[in-house]
Amino acid sequence: MEQNIYRSDSNVINREYINSILFEERLIGAVEPDTSCEIFGRKYTSPVMMPAFSHLKVFGEGRKSGMIEYAEAAAKSGILNWVGMVENEKFGEIAAVGADTVRIIKPYADKEKIMDQILYAKEAGAVAVGIDIDHTFGKDGRYDNVFGEGMTAQTVEDLERYIQAAGLPFILKGILSVHDAVCAQELGVSGIVVSQHSGRLPYAVPALKVLPRIVEALGEDSRMTIFVDGGIALGSDVFKCIALGAHAASVGRVIMPDLEERGVQGVMDYVEKMRQELAFTMGFTGFARVEDIDSSVLWNL
Numbered sequence: 325m326e327q328n329i330y331r332s333d334s335n336v337i338n339r340e341y342i343n344s345i346l347f348e349e350r351l352i353g354a355v356e357p358d359t360s361c362e363i364f365g366r367k368y369t370s371p372v373m374m375p376a377f378s379h380l381k382v383f384g385e386g387r388k389s390g391m392i393e394y395a396e397a398a399a400k401s402g403i404l405n406w407v408g409m410v411e412n413e414k415f416g417e418i419a420a421v422g423a424d425t426v427r428i429i430k431p432y433a434d435k436e437k438i439m440d441q442i443l444y445a446k447e448a449g450a451v452a453v454g455i456d457i458d459h460t461f462g463k464d465g466r467y468d469n470v471f472g473e474g475m476t477a478q479t480v481e482d483l484e485r486y487i488q489a490a491g492l493p494f495i496l497k498g499i500l501s502v503h504d505a506v507c508a509q510e511l512g513v514s515g516i517v518v519s520q521h522s523g524r525l526p527y528a529v530p531a532l533k534v535l536p537r538i539v540e541a542l543g544e545d546s547r548m549t550i551f552v553d554g555g556i557a558l559g560s561d562v563f564k565c566i567a568l569g570a571h572a573a574s575v576g577r578v579i580m581p582d583l584e585e586r587g588v589q590g591v592m593d594y595v596e597k598m599r600q601e602l603a604f605t606m607g608f609t610g611f612a613r614v615e616d617i618d619s620s621v622l623w624n625l
């Protein structure tokens with residue numbers, strides 16, 4: 325009831341903000357665009373990425389788990405795959421699919437479990453590892469409990485230890501302020517995910533609203549890779565993320581119906597649709613390459 329009246333739902337607020345950003349057209353001199361991009365030194369067909377999902381079931385008889393199916397879609401689409409909370413054995417199965425994969429580990433109270441999952445991910449060939457720090461607190465304001473596993477705050481010293489041990493690009497997921505982005509940079513992390521994690525905090529600022537301030541605060545010489553997720557559903561949304569300073573964006577819950585109904589092919593089709601929409605937006609706004617996209621064509625910021 326409260327949510328309907330006051331619209332505290334961050335998903336709604338976030339999506340309204342994405343919708344409010346408009347494009348001007350720059351057609352004179354525009355050429356057919358190339359959507360390929362590079363992340364952590366690897367080439368991808370587009371800056372559309374899979375989400376860091378977890379706990380997906382097997383959606384039909386004779387099918388593999390949803391986690392494996394979307395990893396297969398990532399591999400076949402030539403995009404970066406992400407995985408959330410899984411035990412090592414399951415992560416190994418997902419990594420064996422062959423997609424470049426980022427492993428996001430929970431902020432477990434058991435810090436040795438975090439270390440163990442980092443080292444396992446590295447061994448299994450993960451492209452990067454990280455922690456979703458926005459799952460520290462539960463709705464009662466206490467440290468969260470996720471599927472029976474206790475979470476806790478990760479200190480600066482903890483994070484330094486993980487970064488050191490990883491020897492892989494290390495990512496903090498759930499950054500939604502200049503404060504945390506600058507801390508992350510000072511810690512030496514390689515990437516951040518500007519995200520409200522499915523709208524966990526009511527009235528959370530939309531990722532795209534805070535992103536330009538983060539980019540400015542990190543500075544022109546920043547070597548951090550910036551990812552975005554939350555309500556990203558169209559290629560034009562991905563364009564907005566890139567224009568505002570991100571390097572890539574994840575598409576999450578919106579792919580669920582296609583994943584459930586049509587599995588690998590359903591996800592591949594959705595991702596290709598987004599890639600084409602990105603190309604279409606690039607063509608209309610006069611950007612030939614992803615790395616050239618800037619915010620000068622955006623209105624209503």
Ligand SMILES: Cc1cc2nc3c(=O)[nH]c(=O)nc-3n(C[C@H](O)[C@H](O)[C@H](O)COP(=O)(O)O)c2cc1C
Pocket residue numbers: 375376377378379407408409410428456497519520521522523553554555556574575576577578
């Ligand atoms: C079923 C499901 C499982 C998720 N599991 C995780 C997880 O384990 N770790 C994580 O960092 N994020 C997790 N997320 C959050 C997503 O990575 C993402 O931040 C969020 O869904 C916002 O993107 P979207 O609006 O495109 O769905 C999960 C989301 C869903 C819907």
